Amino acid sequence: MTSNWREIMSRGSRKIAVIGAGNVGATCAFVLANMKIADVVLLDIYEGFAKGKALDMSQNANVLNYNGTITGTSNYEDIAGADVVVVTSGFPRQPGMTREDLIGKNAEIVAQVGAGIRDHAPDSVVIVVTNPLDLMTYHMQKVTGFPANRVIGQAGVLDSARMAHFIALELNCAEEDVSPMVLGGHGDTMVPLPRYTTVGGIPITQLMSQDRIDAISARTAGGGGEIVKLLERGSAFYAPGSAAAVMAESVLNNRRRLLPASCLMTGQYGLDDVYIGVPCILGSNGVENIFELELTDDELNSLQTSGNFYKSQLVEILGYN
Ligand code: APR
Numbered sequence: 001m002t003s004n005w006r007e008i009m010s011r012g013s014r015k016i017a018v019i020g021a022g023n024v025g026a027t028c029a030f031v032l033a034n035m036k037i038a039d040v041v042l043l044d045i046y047e048g049f050a051k052g053k054a055l056d057m058s059q060n061a062n063v064l065n066y067n068g069t070i071t072g073t074s075n076y077e078d079i080a081g082a083d084v085v086v087v088t089s090g091f092p093r094q095p096g097m098t099r100e101d102l103i104g105k106n107a108e109i110v111a112q113v114g115a116g117i118r119d120h121a122p123d124s125v126v127i128v129v130t131n132p133l134d135l136m137t138y139h140m141q142k143v144t145g146f147p148a149n150r151v152i153g154q155a156g157v158l159d160s161a162r163m164a165h166f167i168a169l170e171l172n173c174a175e176e177d178v179s180p181m182v183l184g185g186h187g188d189t190m191v192p193l194p195r196y197t198t199v200g201g202i203p204i205t206q207l208m209s210q211d212r213i214d215a216i217s218a219r220t221a222g223g224g225g226e227i228v229k230l231l232e233r234g235s236a237f238y239a240p241g242s243a244a245a246v247m248a249e250s251v252l253n254n255r256r257r258l259l260p261a262s263c264l265m266t267g268q269y270g271l272d273d274v275y276i277g278v279p280c281i282l283g284s285n286g287v288e289n290i291f292e293l294e295l296t297d298d299e300l301n302s303l304q305t306s307g308n309f310y311k312s313q314l315v316e317i318l319g320y321n
Helices: 005-010 023-035 047-058 099-120 133-144 156-171 210-221 223-231 238-252 297-316
Strands: 015-019 039-043 070-073 084-087 125-128 151-153 257-266 272-283 286-290
Touching: 015 023, 015 099, 023 039, 023 047, 023 238, 039 047, 047 070, 084 099, 084 238, 099 133, 125 133, 125 238, 133 151, 133 257, 133 272, 133 297, 151 272, 151 286, 156 210, 156 223, 156 238, 156 257, 156 272, 210 223, 238 257, 238 272, 257 286, 272 297
Parallel strands: 015 039, 015 084, 039 070, 084 125, 125 151
Antiparallel strands: 151 257, 257 272, 272 286
16 A cells, blocks of 8 residues: 555546746645645646645645645646646746737747647646737647647636726725626737626626726726736736636636637637637637627727737747748
């Protein structure tokens, strides 16, 4: 008998791997552990960093009453059999930087991590969080060679949650009653959609003035930058890590939640061969369905501007054509 009871308990359990044990990765792993849905493997290039965080979280199991295993590693063999892999490895922004400033360094990291996922978790659904998000998700799909439905970018859930928070503050209402929708790229060109954002089923266009909606949309688009400026080192991680965990849960449990996420466009919204945030259903196959909303000319224009911006970056900076 070499196995301990925890190893026996976890046999046959589902597994989520989180690559990058930094701020976003550790938050995501912690939220997943609390969801009690799977064993969590935390992988970082620094083995001790991943192992230390995993051990700290494991020691929290008694306090928070979760049973799944949380292990730390730098060995890709340990992600074998993962149902979902969340990728958070990469540099975060510092004050004064745009997400696009991270392209060069993070593209190399995504290439390395993508190869590890392709070789060791070939059947997984991959959720990318590394910035610049839409570009890194495209890159990940190319590196892994996985079908596009199995490589998804996390941005819309976070951007929508930011918008929801500002709406709840404005209306002094419960956060849970806000049902937000933000599309487009995860950057300055994101497209908050007030017409499709409701509170208790009522579009916000009926609940507040256009001026306030414009102010909230602008604050949402700059939401990440506002936090970078305040932190002075690094970028947001509680909401980004939680947003990725929510997507992973929808995939793992085949919940089929309708969420905005970065998906490969194949003609939808007049965009092709670029990842951009759109409403989709997330289930066990990853992206199960993409919805094409009816948009006004202005809204469609903004979405296409966002998509075309990222497409040009894919060509000019990452060398795709
Ligand atoms: N393989 C595995 N892990 C790596 C690699 C690699 N090749 N390169 C870097 N890492 C790890 C680092 O060791 C670090 O622990 O990625 C982790 C990143 O953590 P942080 O520096 O804390 O960054 P974080 O705030 O978590 O942001 C990560 O998510 O939201 C995005 O813009 C953000 O791109 C950034 C990413």
